[in-house]
Amino acid sequence: MNRSETTRSFTMATWLGWQVESNWTDPFLFAVYVIIKPLASAAILVVMYSIITGGAYNSPLFPYIYLGNAFYTYVGAVMAGVSWAVIDDREHYKTLKYMYIAPINIPFYWLGRGVSRFLIGTVAVIVILTAGVLFLNVPLDLTQVNWGLFFVSLVIGVTMLAMMGLILASITLMVAHHFFLIGEAVAGALYLFSGAIFPLEVLPAWLRPVGYAMPITYWLELMRRSLIGDVAQAFPTLAQYSNLQLLGILLGLTVVFAIVSVFTFRWCDHRARELGLIDRVSNY
């Protein structure tokens, strides 16, 4: 079977990424890690919410925060998953140069390396949502879910996150090892500006445009709307937009980020070859 360069880059990188992410311990411990970690991070948020609001779980703010936080898991997982591959291969495994001289498509290789974290992120999202429904009265009724909107939004959203990850991966190629948290750092910073845990109106007026420019803001709103419908529209941030309009904005911004990611990769790749950064080991 002679697969195309792009297909084999993506599929083999996916295989490699899964081996790297899942093989570090025995399957039982790995399963515990995949379940406990997201529950613990969600629990922190729930406890904070409970203290601040006095346990107002029936307020529409709670599912807003809870779902926003749950789906934000994908942001860190996909963006950091893609960009982390650069540092992992270059600094840890010292294989980046061998990948670079192989006849593969490097952007698709990086995207493939991010798939395992996307899958682990998916498990985390399911665990968080299940816990929310079972123990915290999150008003999620599977019969009322707009599954079409959910899956379309999920696919476009994950594509958008992958493009953002590709931009970060390209930038990571240019910087030293001490930027190893670049993916998670950017994901952490965007947490505040994308309406994940509070509506954009809470932000100072001069900071709101950052949130409106981020496709993550529209994606999280679409995920909430697809799962809990009207409850998600209780906040004014994006209430004036219909689902279709939000989808259009998300799709448009995804295309913009995809174009930016291609140019960023080309420029960083060219500069990295000029500066001799592809096999640089920082020894930090």
Add this chain to the structure above:
Amino acid sequence: MTHFAIETKDLSRIYKIRGNKKEKQIRKELVALENVTLTVERGELFGLLGPNGAGKTTLIKILTTLLAPTSGWARVAGYDVIQHPNLVRPRINMVSGGESSGYGLLTVRENLWMFSQFYGMPSKEANQRIVELLKMVGLEDRIHTKSSDLSTGLRQKMNIVRGFLTDPEVLFLDEPTLGLDVGAARDVRKLIRSWLEADKSRTLLLTTHYMVEAEELCDRVAIINKGRVLACDTPANLKRNLQRDAIFEIETSPLNGLTPQLLQNQPEVRKAALTDIEGGARLELILQEEAALASVINILTQKNVKVRRLTKREPTLEDVFMDLVGQKMEDVEKEEAPHAG
């Protein structure tokens, strides 16, 4: 299609190096390669011989599309490495010695199989070839061992197999036996020879600073120092130029302040190098004629230096290097070491 596997013309590479915090604004330039013009024929085993920091690895990085040259051009397998890197890559492979790259969580077989898949090899064929090559380097009993459990030397063997696995048109081996024990290095040299013998169109570029390795393996050798190619010919021809000279090795008592420069000031002493050994020194001399030995012995006697052993020998590539550079390779490396990194 050109009959050259590798061609370079006036290839130069200059690194811009930023100073430390105090000297941040001061940018220094390091010339890693200077106007390198080389041709390597298809089917040739070509050696790049030079000390650490000579520019060998920089040249390999350019030829394997990892690094852009500052000026000049290079073609590999007939394709320009800057204009058509995507046509070069399916035709090459590379292994760097002295490093333990690879995915530690994967077994030896998985590591190798994965790379074969990136090159588009059919899986069954790849698995057969992995077993064959591992047998050739004596690593077949470790095929299911996680590579993190291998010693550095065995991991290097695995990487060498990775280079041969894809059967490239042009294979680059950068110091492949660096850090390997004698037996492992012998296995690798055997593998290199048999791989080239199996298909006369295969080309291999080997960098090394082991003279014996270059002499034993290479059809032609380029001697490189400070980014410049000083000579390029077959090992026999390179040595032939020195066969008119007399080469002596003298072991002496401590030299009492005698320097190689003092000996080199003698008219018939072309080159002199000194190595400290236990309880004395070893002098290596390239003399224009044997008669010059008398004046050397005379100087040693005047300095109260006793001659313990005196050997006349045939020229080696080490002598060729000393003749070209004026120093032994290890002395060049010692000089460069404080500036490295």
